[in-house]
Every structure is written in structure tokens, then in C-alpha cells.
Amino acid sequence: MxxxxxxxTGTVVPVIVEDLMRKDAxxxxxxxxxxxxxxxxIKSRFESVVTSLDLDQASKQKLSERSKLVEIDVEKEKLGIDPEIYAELVSNTEKILxxxxxxxFDQPYDEIKISNVIxxxxxxELFDKIKNHRKENSQTDATLYYISTGYAYGIYNKAIPEDFPDFKPGKPDNTYAQTKAEAKIFILDKINRLNDRIVLFEPTIIGGSARTGRTKTYNLHYVVLMLGYLGKMPFFTAADNQQDIVPVDWVADVISDIMAKDEFHQGVLRLASGPDAPTVGDVHDAGYEYFTANDPVPGHLIPEISFVPRWFFYFMINVQKTFNQAMYKITGKKKYRKMVVGVRLLEGYFPYITRYKVFENSKSTQLLEKYTDCPKAPILQNIKDKNGNLVKKGYIDKILADTLETGWGGIVDFTRVAAQVAANKSSR
Ligand SMILES: NC(=O)c1ccc[n+]([C@@H]2O[C@H](COP(=O)([O-])OP(=O)(O)OC[C@H]3O[C@@H](n4cnc5c(N)ncnc54)[C@H](OP(=O)(O)O)[C@@H]3O)[C@@H](O)[C@H]2O)c1
Incomplete structure (x- = not known):
């Protein structure tokens, strides 16, 4: 194919490519x-991606030999692709991912629109040319696979429905959700009006691998866990809220199955944990237990987090922001400005963690049962049996182990934490 x-060069697609190398002959x-x-x-960037893949040397070599790099500039006509290569793409491509x-989550609309909508x-436009070329030449139909997001639905006070062929998003949480919703409306219209062969994937929050615990991106729940570990998050909220996190290896497994098996060609597949999603409380409890038992810094005390009502939590966050803004104005010290930027970044994450986000996934689960070998997402959290005992069922310990092994991908420097612990001791 x-x-x-x-x-x-992102987080998810390289894992799909690894899988395609295994699944497509x-x-x-x-x-x-x-x-x-x-x-x-682009050559150097691609070589770094290939080096980082979880493939043996022979497969990496094979991938490099079978890959052609196409330099793009989204803002230019036809993606700025050299006309000869564009014509080659139209003649040769069978599937677009x-x-x-x-x-x-914090980009101005006019900027993020370029990457997400335009x-x-x-x-x-390229797919349409490929589709017509293949029809004219009596070749097999082309298929477009597009990765959307469950969060394109925005704010919903009830469970987010699987409403294909409709799509009625709520008010967007941010410009990311807004532009992903606009792109989905555009793509769905091609299915509904032109009967195009297009598959949309709707992952929820993509987290580290269930197999290895590894991730390339430490954002969202990773940041909250990190702040908890560092003692910078004395309060949190919404303990009962579900956080629908799915592992990157499962997402890649599903997408590559759909592409390589070549049997499902039109519709939407939501990639969600649905009713199996963990709660904020589940993630907190597992994190607190794991970090206190395995802390690489001797003597480092991880303070307990108090769960408070949402209004109080948002109030405290606003107080923090206003205080640091005022201190920056008065003193001009960079540390206050840094705090304001940090709080703003967190505020971008809050809708995904503290706002009600429950995803229906039963229709997609049925489709995944029929068309893939991986119908259900692995469960993240451990569960309680009927006697209240904790049963190790989830892969969360692998995720937590990765955060301590890598220092959240290099964001946390444990020697600095140790120095802080020593300084606090000597000042007592
Ligand atoms: N991560 C999640 O939790 C999540 C959840 C649901 C859905 N999704 C969807 O899954 C897909 C992959 O997400 P990800 O987490 O892998 O994202 P990511 O790690 O941020 O990677 C984004 C990729 O898109 C490329 N890109 C962005 N804008 C571009 C532009 N203007 N021109 C050329 N390339 C551009 C980036 O290239 P550069 O390296 O050159 O910037 C990078 O390769 C996205 O469609 C996302 O909306 C992600």
C-alpha cells in the first residue's frame, strides 16, 4: 500500500507508522x-523520528528505504509541494492519513486555524485529486483517514453522543476544540454530500503507552501529577469527574488495523474509554501512593492534596493569578511572570479535567469488534473488588514509573528537588 x-514528527503518528510496518506486507x-x-x-527531522521508533534495525532500514519526504508549507497553494512531486502523489497515493x-490550547484563533482547518x-483537495485520478484509471478507491478529537464536541452537560452522520458540537472549550470542530464539519460534509471514503478517528485524551508506560508528551494530567509531586498543587477539585484517557499504543493499534485491514472505509470511530474511564480521584490516589512509595529523592515530603468544591478551586486559582500579576507589575521580577504563564497554561487544561466530559463509545466498540483486533481500550486505573480491596487491573503504575524514571521527560530535575529538601532541612 x-x-x-x-x-x-508528532506523538501519535510515529506509533501508527511502527504498526503499519508490522501489519502491511x-x-x-x-x-x-x-x-x-x-x-x-526535513531529512534530519525524519532520521530522528526513525531512530526513536520501537522497531528493530532491519525494519528501521526498510522504513527509510521505502519513505519519500515531501516538504510542505501549509500557507502556500497546494501545500507548497513541488509540482512534480504533487503530480506523483496524485498518481501513486492510495491512502492518506x-x-x-x-x-x-492557548493559541489565537487566526493562527491555529491555519494548522487545523486550512x-x-x-x-x-489533494485527496479529491487522488480519488478522481484513481476512478479515471479504474484503480481501487482511495481512502482518507483523519484524526479528529472527542473534544471537538466542546461543552456538553450530558454524555457526548456518537451522532454520526450528524455532528452538533457545544460551545468550544478553546480555539483547539473550535478549529477541530470546524475541520470535522468540513470533512463530514464530504461524506454526507459526496459519499467519499473517509474515516474519522475521535480519540479522547491520548496518554502514555499501556505496554511500556512511555510517552513523548507530558501535558495535561501529567502536569497535574507533576505539580502534586512537587507540592505545588495543595488544592484540587472534581474528584468524581471522569478523565477519558486512552493509551497511545491502543490508539495506534486501532488506526493501523483499520488502515491495513482495509475493510472499513467510511464513518466515525470514537476511541474512548467510555464507562471504563478513570476518575480524577482514581488518578490522584494511585499517583499519591506510587510517588510516596517510590520517590527518588530521600526525605522529600509529598503533601496531601485537599479536594475542594469547584467554585473554591477556581477562586484560589484567580487569587494566585491576580497576586502574581500584581507582584510582577510592582517588582518586575521574572518569577512572578513565570507563575502567571504557568497558571494560564493550567487554566487551558482545566476544562478537560474539571468539567463534565463523558463519552459514549458503544457504537464504536461494536465497529471496532467487527473491524479490528483491539475493540476496547486497556483500563488505566486499578479497581476495587466487592469487598473494597484494590485489584491491580490497570496500567497506571507503568505511567507513573515512567514519570519518575524520566523526570516527566526532563521537566523535573530530581537533583534540584534534593537540593531544595536539603536547604529546607538546614533552615529549620
Ligand atoms: N494528543 C492527544 O491527546 C490527542 C487527543 C485526541 C486527538 N488528537 C489528535 O491526534 C493528532 C496527533 O496529535 P499529537 O498529539 O500527535 O500532536 P503533536 O504531538 O503535537 O504533533 C503534531 C504534528 O502535526 C504537525 N503539524 C502541526 N501543524 C503543522 C503545520 N502547520 N504544518 C505541518 N505540520 C504541522 C507537527 O509538525 P511539527 O513537528 O513540524 O510541528 C507534528 O508532526 C492530531 O490531529 C490531534 O488533534 C490528539
């Missing part, structure tokens, strides 16, 4: 890449 793939790839912000070229997006329009 010949694939055109976007987003290979004869894969060939075109990868759409841009230079990075430091000017590192559009996994690229700007996943930040990019999708231009990918569809």
Missing part, C-alpha cells in the same frame, strides 16, 4: 514534513 502521511510512504522552528531540515494538527482543506 502507498500512504501519504502528515504529523510524523508491502508498505511505501510519502511523509509531509516541514523544517522545524530552529531551521532543522492526516494526523497533523496544532494541539495547543491544512485539512488542502489535504482534502
Amino acid at each position: 502507498i500512504y501519504f502521511i502528515t504529523g510524523v 508491502d508498505p511505501h510512504f510519502y511523509f509531509a514534513i516541514r523544517k522545524d522552528t530552529r531551521g532543522i531540515g 492526516h494526523g497533523a494538527a496544532d494541539v495547543r 491544512f485539512s482543506h488542502k489535504i482534502y
Whole structure:
């Protein structure tokens, strides 16, 4: 199969590529890449991705030999692709996987729209040309696979429905949700009006691998766990709220199964834990227990977190922000500015953690049973049996082990934590 793939320098797509290398007997790839912000070229960026993959040396070699890099610039016509290569893509591509997006929650609408909406329009334009070319030449139909997000539904006070072919999003939580919703409306219209072969995937929150605990991106719940470990989150809220987290290896397994098996060609597949999703309280309890039992810094005390009502939590956050803003104005000290930026980043995460977000997934589970070998997401949390005993059922310990082994991917420096512990001791 010949694939055109976007987003290979991200978190999720490389894992899908690993799986396609295992599942497709004869894969060939075109990868759409841009230079990075430091000017590192596409060849070097791709080589770093290949080196990081969980594949043996022979498979990495095979992948490099079967890959052609396509430099893109989303803001230019036809993605800025060299016309000869564009024509080659139209002639050769059988399947497109559009996994690229700007996943930040704090970007201005006009900027994030380019990566999340305009990019999708231009990918569809390419798909449309491929589709017509293949029809005219009596070749097998092309398929477009697009990674959307469950959070495109925005604010919902009830369970978020599986409403394909409809889509009625609520008010967006942020510009990411807003632009992903706009892209979904655009793509759904192509299915509904033109009967195009397009599959949309709707993962919820993608977390570390259930197999290894590893992740490339330590955001959202990882940040909250980190602040808890560092004692910078004395209060939290919404202990009963579900946080629908699915592991990256399961998401990749499903998407690569759908692509490689080549039997499901139209519709929406929500990739969610649904009723099996852990609560904020589950994640907190497991984190507190694991971090206190396995803390790499001797003598470091992890304070307990108090769960408070939402209004009080938001009030405290506002007090923090206002205080630090005022202190920055008065003193000009950078540490206050840093605190304000940190609080703003957290505020971007809150809707995903503290707001009611429950995802229906029964229709998708049935489809996954039929079309993949991996219908249900592995469970994150451990559960209580009927006698109240904790049964080790989830993979959360692997996730927590990874945070301590890597220092949240290098964000936490344990020698600094140890120095802080020593300084506190000597000042007592
Ligand atoms: N992570 C989650 O929890 C989650 C949950 C649900 C759905 N999703 C969806 O899953 C997909 C993959 O997410 P991810 O977590 O892997 O994201 P990620 O780690 O942030 O990677 C994003 C990828 O998109 C590329 N990209 C973004 N804007 C681009 C542009 N203007 N031009 C060219 N490339 C661009 C990035 O390239 P550069 O390296 O050049 O920036 C990178 O390869 C996205 O569609 C996202 O909406 C993610």
C-alpha cells in the first residue's frame, strides 16, 4: 500500500507508522514534513523520528528505504509541494492519513486555524485529486483517514453522543476544540454530500503507552501529577469527574488495523474509554501512593492534596493569578511572570479535567469488534473488588514509573528537588 502521511514528527503518528510496518506486507510512504522552528531540515527531522521508533534495525532500514519526504508549507497553494512531486502523489497515493494538527490550547484563533482547518482543506483537495485520478484509471478507491478529537464536541452537560452522520458540537472549550470542530464539519460534509471514503478517528485524551508506560508528551494530567509531586498543587477539585484517557499504543493499534485491514472505509470511530474511564480521584490516589512509595529523592515530603468544591478551586486559582500579576507589575521580577504563564497554561487544561466530559463509545466498540483486533481500550486505573480491596487491573503504575524514571521527560530535575529538601532541612 502507498500512504501519504502528515504529523510524523508528532506523538501519535510515529506509533501508527511502527504498526503499519508490522501489519502491511508491502508498505511505501510519502511523509509531509516541514523544517522545524530552529531551521532543522526535513531529512534530519525524519532520521530522528526513525531512530526513536520501537522497531528493530532491519525494519528501521526498510522504513527509510521505502519513505519519500515531501516538504510542505501549509500557507502556500497546494501545500507548497513541488509540482512534480504533487503530480506523483496524485498518481501513486492510495491512502492518506492526516494526523497533523496544532494541539495547543492557548493559541489565537487566526493562527491555529491555519494548522487545523486550512491544512485539512488542502489535504482534502489533494485527496479529491487522488480519488478522481484513481476512478479515471479504474484503480481501487482511495481512502482518507483523519484524526479528529472527542473534544471537538466542546461543552456538553450530558454524555457526548456518537451522532454520526450528524455532528452538533457545544460551545468550544478553546480555539483547539473550535478549529477541530470546524475541520470535522468540513470533512463530514464530504461524506454526507459526496459519499467519499473517509474515516474519522475521535480519540479522547491520548496518554502514555499501556505496554511500556512511555510517552513523548507530558501535558495535561501529567502536569497535574507533576505539580502534586512537587507540592505545588495543595488544592484540587472534581474528584468524581471522569478523565477519558486512552493509551497511545491502543490508539495506534486501532488506526493501523483499520488502515491495513482495509475493510472499513467510511464513518466515525470514537476511541474512548467510555464507562471504563478513570476518575480524577482514581488518578490522584494511585499517583499519591506510587510517588510516596517510590520517590527518588530521600526525605522529600509529598503533601496531601485537599479536594475542594469547584467554585473554591477556581477562586484560589484567580487569587494566585491576580497576586502574581500584581507582584510582577510592582517588582518586575521574572518569577512572578513565570507563575502567571504557568497558571494560564493550567487554566487551558482545566476544562478537560474539571468539567463534565463523558463519552459514549458503544457504537464504536461494536465497529471496532467487527473491524479490528483491539475493540476496547486497556483500563488505566486499578479497581476495587466487592469487598473494597484494590485489584491491580490497570496500567497506571507503568505511567507513573515512567514519570519518575524520566523526570516527566526532563521537566523535573530530581537533583534540584534534593537540593531544595536539603536547604529546607538546614533552615529549620
Ligand atoms: N494528543 C492527544 O491527546 C490527542 C487527543 C485526541 C486527538 N488528537 C489528535 O491526534 C493528532 C496527533 O496529535 P499529537 O498529539 O500527535 O500532536 P503533536 O504531538 O503535537 O504533533 C503534531 C504534528 O502535526 C504537525 N503539524 C502541526 N501543524 C503543522 C503545520 N502547520 N504544518 C505541518 N505540520 C504541522 C507537527 O509538525 P511539527 O513537528 O513540524 O510541528 C507534528 O508532526 C492530531 O490531529 C490531534 O488533534 C490528539
